[in-house]
Amino acid sequence: MEPRLAEILSGVRGRRGRVVVLTGAGISAESGIPTFRGAEGYWVVGSRNYMPQEMATREMFDRAPEEVWRWYLHRFGIVRGAEPNGGHRALVTLEQALGDRFTLVTQNIDGLHRRAGSRRVLAIHGDAAWVRCADACGAGLLDLPDLGVRGNDALTAAERRKLACPRCGGWLRPHVLWFDEYYDEENYRMDSALRAAGEADLLLVVGTSGATNLPMQIGRLVYLRGAALVDVNPEENPFAEMASRAERGFFARGSACERLPDIVAALV
Numbered sequence: 113m114e115p116r117l118a119e120i121l122s123g124v125r126g127r128r129g130r131v132v133v134l135t136g137a138g139i140s141a142e143s144g145i146p147t148f149r150g151a152e153g154y155w156v157v158g159s160r161n162y163m164p165q166e167m168a169t170r171e172m173f174d175r176a177p178e179e180v181w182r183w184y185l186h187r188f189g190i191v192r193g194a195e196p197n198g199g200h201r202a203l204v205t206l207e208q209a210l211g212d213r214f215t216l217v218t219q220n221i222d223g224l225h226r227r228a229g230s231r232r233v234l235a236i237h238g239d240a241a242w243v244r245c246a247d248a249c250g251a252g253l254l255d256l257p258d259l260g261v262r263g264n265d266a267l268t269a270a271e272r273r274k275l276a277c278p279r280c281g282g283w284l285r286p287h288v289l290w291f292d293e294y295y296d297e298e299n300y301r302m303d304s305a306l307r308a309a310g311e312a313d314l315l316l317v318v319g320t321s322g323a324t325n326l327p328m329q330i331g332r333l334v335y336l337r338g339a340a341l342v343d344v345n346p347e348e349n350p351f352a353e354m355a356s357r358a359e360r361g362f363f364a365r366g367s368a369c370e371r372l373p374d375i376v377a378a379l380v
């Protein structure tokens with residue numbers, strides 16, 4: 113490990129500081145999950161190709177709920193076959209050592225942190241394992257109905273029934289943040305994530321490009337407070353730049369599986 117990085121981590125360890133880890137698509141890519149922002153995310157409706165940024169919206173759901181559900185069921189099918197990797201497991205080790213001094217904030221909806229054994233997880237973009245009423249009738253969070261392994265066919269009547277809210281009979285929706293919606297505390301734990309960032313002695317950013325605004329807000333907050341900021345990523349990105357400018361910052365170039373085991377070992 114680079115001496116500068118070892119020095120930063122040793123300081124956090126010595127102070128028994130709080131650690132916030134922010135993860136993005138990069139950590140899941142090593143489990144074979146595509147980002148869905150590229151060609152993997154396209155969906156054909158009629159004769160038109162739709163981008164993920166068009167499919168994952170309230171507007172599209174209100175207009176064509178069945179199409180949006182079929183697209184999600186297709187994506188969730190890919191996610192279901194994936195397994196947590198060494199990066200996810202390293203963060204479980206860190207949580208077990210730090211207990212309440214640890215918070216994991218993830219942009220990933222694939223549930224791989226939870227399945228690996230992480231418990232203190234704020235899923236700021238939601239979690240594919242759950243659904244909720246599209247009309248917010250008060251039914252709460254429900255398990256994603258099991259529709260088995262399906263192709264891209266139209267929904268059957270039985271499938272439509274499974275995707276109906278048990279309380280009001282309207283559509284259920286995936287428990288995920290859509291592009292035309294806002295972060296909140298109730299569904300997406302925004303306040304909790306910002307509070308954790310406000311108390312962190314170290315922010316460890318893993319595999320995220322900073323394309324969405326709450327993660328950038330978290331990074332800026334930590335940067336301005338002068339807390340330690342370490343970015344793990346194979347590519348340059350806004351967090352790497354922030355970490356390079358921070359007094360106690362470091363850009364650890366590499367993937368989660370390559371870098372996290374050593375970083376965690378230096379913190380516990």
Ligand SMILES: [Zn+2]
Binds near residue numbers: 245250
């Ligand atoms: Zn309902």
